[in-house]
Amino acid sequence: MLSNLHIRNFAIIDNTEVDLDTGLTALTGETGAGKSILLGALSLVLGGRASGDLVKQDTDKAEINASFNIDSLNSIQQWLSDQDLNEENECLLRRVITANGKSRAYINGRPVTAQLLRTLGEMLLNIHGQNEHQRLSNAAAQRELLDSFADTPLSKQVSDAYEAWKITDQQLAEQIEAQQSGQDRIDMLRFQLQEFDALDTGGATAADIESEHRWLANADRLVELGNQSLQSLDNAVNSITETQSPLASLVAIDDRMQEALDLVESASIQCSEAASMLRGSTSSMEHDTNRLAWLDDKLAALHRLAKKHHVDASGLTDVELALRDELDGLTDPANSNEELQKQVDALREVYRATCAKLTRLRKRSAKKISAEVTESMQTLAMEGGAFSVRINTDVTASHKHGQDTVEFLVSPNPGVAAAPLAKVASGGELSRISLCLQLATIKTQNVPTLIFDEVDAGIGGAVAETVGRLMRKVGTTAQVLCVTHLPQVAAQAHHHLFVEKTSTKGKTETSLRTLNKKQTRDEIARMLGGAKITKKSQSHAQEMLDSVD
DSSP: OEEEEEEEEETTEEEEEEEOOSSEEEEEESTTSSHHHHHHHHHHHTTOOOOGGGBOTTOSEEEEEEEEEOTTOHHHHHHHHHTTOOOTTEEEEEEEEETTSOEEEEETTEEEOHHHHHHHHHHHEEEEOTTGGGGGGSHHHHHHHHHHHHTOTHHHHHHHHHHHHHHHHHHHHHHHHHHHTOHHHHHHHHHHHHHHHHHOOTTOOHHHHHHHHHHHHTHHHHHHHHHHHHHHHHHHHHHHHHHHHHHHHHHHHOGGGHHHHHHHHHHHHHHHHHHHHHHHHHHHOOOOHHHHHHHHHHHHHHHHHHHHTTSOGGGHHHHHHHHHHHHHHHHOOHHHHHHHHHHHHHHHHHHHHHHHHHHHHHHHHHHHHHHHHHHHHHTTTOTTOEEEEEEEEOTTOOOTTOSEEEEEEEEOSTTOOOEEHHHHOOHHHHHHHHHHHHHHHHTTOOOSEEEEESTTTTOOHHHHHHHHHHHHHHTTTSEEEEEOSOHHHHTTOSEEEEEEEEEETTEEEEEEEEOOHHHHHHHHHHHHHOSSOOHHHHHHHHHHHHTOO
């Protein structure tokens, strides 16, 4: 729950702080005192859009801090832990806005994005506005309310199934279109691959051809150098052989020279082997003019093709493989199209099956919410009225939200045929039915704190008292803050906050304070009788407070 709210330099608020408790808290004050400003500050600290206009005049920044008690909120504790933002079950939200419109957001003292702050805010608190009933004329809003009442993951599963189906279907359509319009590309690929086929290198790589070409082009020089090396090696072998005999005699006298003799003998063997290799190589060397010309042609063709494809000769193999893979994909798409089509068909069936489950659940939920709202209407000066939900299903339709259209119907008085809500309900009736719907769906929401911003507009008397009792009842399972102008509603609250606007030396400021029992009685007396509080209005206010169950 929301345990503390601290606001500095926001709009006409200089510095105000208040502690909050469980149950129903009434938030009252004169018209224009700044209740909407307080809600705006709270919305901002929950991730709302920031603006430099919100900063108090003549100050450089505004700051809003909101503390939440999350001791029993395991899901939020887990979310904070997953985001590495947990701090011993604390949850402190902070928003700073500068006069130039820049803002910074913090969770437990750590900088976060406004989007992350908004995500957490939606789990902590919901604000129900006074114009909520205006949304009820919207078919999408009616469907969302019913799904909220049903409290099921099926609506999201339908949305996910629809997205998966449509994405795959689009992939298939794009692939077919590419195939139909890709003939020019196919012709180009075939032409390019003909150039590779025309090379006909016999399987030799560019590196092999370059190496052989270098060898043949220098055959005469290689023979010359080989003969020179062979002559020197022969001379070396003769010299080493002549050295071995006297060195052997030396070793017979001085065995310390044995290592020198071993080295000479090894040198003789290695020189002989080198000479043998040179003779074999030199004797096999021939100046093959025809082979050299063939290699010249292939090298020239390789370099021309490499230049055309903007690679060096060694990269042509990769280019050819890529071209052939692309051509195969374009000229033999039957298997890939067939596989994609199977995926599309399977995903469509998953979507339809999930839609059917959602339709069945919506129809069951429609009966339940109809009964609950109808029952609530009897206590809100709409005796004999009835509320119902009509669901039409088109199994041939395909929408992200399913195959159903949801329509709220109402008969506000006995004998009046049920008709679409917005057409038969008056403004006051619409507001009351909206409140019934909101209260019916609250129990399925996991948000621990609820704020009602003058949702009781347009009602009064005994109906207002009933609304207050309903909100007090909700306050037994959730923290409820209610902005109200009705004393009948305020009297039902467990706690009372007062918004006050004062003007001093030409400056206007709004502050927020908690009222004690006597102050609560006097505020309700003010709401009953106007600015002048009389003993009679005080007595009436106390009587209202004493009557609260």
